[in-house]
Amino acid sequence: MTEPVLQDLFNWIDETPSPYHAASNACARLADSGFTVRQPDDHWNDLEKVVVKWGGTVIAAAFSPKINPDFLRFRIVGAHTDSPNLRIKPKPEFGSAGYQQLGVEIYGGVLLNSWLDRDLGLSGRVVVSDGDSHETLLFHSNQPLLRVPQLAIHLDREANEGLKLDRQMHLSPVWGLGDSKEGAFRSFLADELNVSATEIVSWDVMCHDLTPSSVLGLDEQLYAAPRIDNLASCHAALCALGSLDTLPENTIAVVALFDHEEVGSESSTGAKGALLSNSLERFATARASSREQYLRALNRSFCVSADGAHAVHPNYVDRHEPGHHVALNGGPVIKVNANVRYATDAESSGQFQAYLKSANIPFQQYVHRTNLPCGSTIGPITAAQLGMPVIDVGSAQLSMHSAREMGGAHDPALLTSGLSAFFAFD
Ligand code: CO
Numbered sequence: 001m002t003e004p005v006l007q008d009l010f011n012w013i014d015e016t017p018s019p020y021h022a023a024s025n026a027c028a029r030l031a032d033s034g035f036t037v038r039q040p041d042d043h044w045n046d047l048e049k050v051v052v053k054w055g056g057t058v059i060a061a062a063f064s065p066k067i068n069p070d071f072l073r074f075r076i077v078g079a080h081t082d083s084p085n086l087r088i089k090p091k092p093e094f095g096s097a098g099y100q101q102l103g104v105e106i107y108g109g110v111l112l113n114s115w116l117d118r119d120l121g122l123s124g125r126v127v128v129s130d131g132d133s134h135e136t137l138l139f140h141s142n143q144p145l146l147r148v149p150q151l152a153i154h155l156d157r158e159a160n161e162g163l164k165l166d167r168q169m170h171l172s173p174v175w176g177l178g179d180s181k182e183g184a185f186r187s188f189l190a191d192e193l194n195v196s197a198t199e200i201v202s203w204d205v206m207c208h209d210l211t212p213s214s215v216l217g218l219d220e221q222l223y224a225a226p227r228i229d230n231l232a233s234c235h236a237a238l239c240a241l242g243s244l245d246t247l248p249e250n251t252i253a254v255v256a257l258f259d260h261e262e263v264g265s266e267s268s269t270g271a272k273g274a275l276l277s278n279s280l281e282r283f284a285t286a287r288a289s290s291r292e293q294y295l296r297a298l299n300r301s302f303c304v305s306a307d308g309a310h311a312v313h314p315n316y317v318d319r320h321e322p323g324h325h326v327a328l329n330g331g332p333v334i335k336v337n338a339n340v341r342y343a344t345d346a347e348s349s350g351q352f353q354a355y356l357k358s359a360n361i362p363f364q365q366y367v368h369r370t371n372l373p374c375g376s377t378i379g380p381i382t383a384a385q386l387g388m389p390v391i392d393v394g395s396a397q398l399s400m401h402s403a404r405e406m407g408g409a410h411d412p413a414l415l416t417s418g419l420s421a422f423f424a425f426d
Contacts, residue, residue: 040053072250073300079378088103101173280294309397311407394415
């Protein structure tokens, strides 16, 4: 039987094909746990638990019943809602050799080959207008609509010696036969959303693999799913915040799930923007804190940046730092990089290890191989924005940035417990 946390993770991933669904579903999940959903321009004062979304980004906070503004501190978990994928262009229809195709842009660091020969659905958000007012509608179709067919081996005898894919030429999905019709994609969206094609103004729509998340392996110790990076961390953060029954005094527990991490975080809703610092200040001043008290509070605060970590790959052991192999089901991974691609330092690591030890949760330490360039996260960005200690942690996984990734079946529960211990630590 699938562990309850893992089954809930599968439900979350399968109902969350886009960052916009992540933000919207996060609000719905937290509302079920007693959080009040508010608009960004509403008052947020006098709420014990509040959640707010902006497009594909969501920020939620739970307040201790007793807060003295002179001793206020934040406990923050940050993660990201976006994953690398293929995104539909504004004028997508074109045809070639009797096929109807859609033009796509490549979003983020996609493992391009992983999108070949998969049945793809579509999701995202669509702006509609009746002439007077605009409205944004979420859109999610699990109908098998698109496919990027790979070239047969007989027509590319070199394919197994190093597949070369041109982003413009080779990744356009097929979605029918016959002549390409201008406006066909708009008409498809209109039918799906039950509006007229002329009402559709614009869209942010992307492809997703249709295979549902599942347990994997002889003893069901593994799982396979799309978007593990980073919906698994979002899920752990939401479960930890949603199930919190008591918070230590003077504490505001915050979960911030950002869009656009995979493309550098520089946007109105990305981690490089003002949303988190503005929100923290609003949370603080909602409890009668002055700006000076808020700025002092940042110095008592701590942030956990949660994102995927590289498990050692059995077929490519030589790509990993030999002294820092990370195992699936080995518990949360503390990620270290001397050049601050990860925000962890000795002090934030020591502090986070204390949280894990308080709940008897095992942990591992990751360092990237020194002769390979290391990836990064929202950790260093958040540390720089807030001037706050940050640690980079995550669950171990394989196939990072593939259309379908894999992880250890017990890690989601271990990361969730780790983040719960962080929020509850006195
Ligand atoms: Co990530």
